[in-house]
Amino acid sequence: MVIIIRRATRSQIPEIVNYVMASRAKIFPGQDQAVIPDLARFQETYIEHPDGCFLTAHGEDGQIVAAIGYLAYDPRFPQLDLGHERVVEVVRLYVNPSWRRAGLASRLFAELMRHAHEAGIGRLYLHTHPHLPGAIRFWERQGFAILDVQETTRWGSVVHMSRLSSPSPSASLAVDFVPNAGIPKPNGSFAVNHQQIKGF
Ligand SMILES: CC(C)(COP(=O)(O)OP(=O)(O)OC[C@H]1O[C@@H](n2cnc3c(N)ncnc32)[C@H](O)[C@@H]1OP(=O)(O)O)[C@@H](O)C(=O)NCCC(=O)NCCS
Secondary structure, eight states, X not given: OOOEEEEOOGGXXXXXXXXXXXXXXXXXXTSOOSOOHHHHTHIIIIIISTTOEEEEEEOTTSOEEEEEEEEEOOOOOTTOOOOSSOEEEEEEEEEOGGGTTSSHHHHHXXXXXXXXXXXXXXXXXXXXXXXXTTHHHHHHHTTOEEEEEEEEETTEEEEEEEEEOOOOOOOOXXXXXXXXXXXXXXXXXXXXXXXXXXXX
């Protein structure tokens, strides 16, 4: 199965907003379904802003099967020491259930970090929640360390994590990919469309 990773363009905004809102409703049921501010200002936040980026992964039918983005960090957590580097916040990581545990989120994150590093971003911040299966483990596997745990919200704790940006290994990916196979297979096809990523 060929998976194409693309950097978001203006024409994709409605499709991406629908995908993220639908995915979010599944993992945070009962939450307000109004379009969230970063999505409502998608173009300014992720396409035009120098500290913004959004990637989607598409299956062979062109449908989005996963997404991830980063945006300029809003320094709203005074307890966190994020240093003096340029900081972005990693957000909106979702992988469709049938594509999980096959390396797709890892591949998306590698692409995102490659972009961040090329853009001169120094540090990546995110927060997550223990009720999301595998999320903390996933981020630890991507090199994030826990900075703080807040026991505050209706979703239980908020786990704040961060890591320095670094160059990702070259993404000349003919990484083999089979949904839910868990183990990459030889001669598979998990391609990154570099033209799309670089030339938006
Ligand atoms: C968390 C999520 C993004 C992982 O996506 P994925 O494509 O399955 O992740 P990968 O296949 O790249 O996983 C890489 C590693 O992360 C860890 N990991 C991922 N999912 C895990 C899970 N459910 N349980 C335990 N560890 C997990 C494993 O160490 C895995 O390596 P392995 O499969 O060789 O053991 C996906 O489950 C998802 O979309 N969940 C719902 C949304 C969400 O929680 N987003 C994160 C919000 S911060």
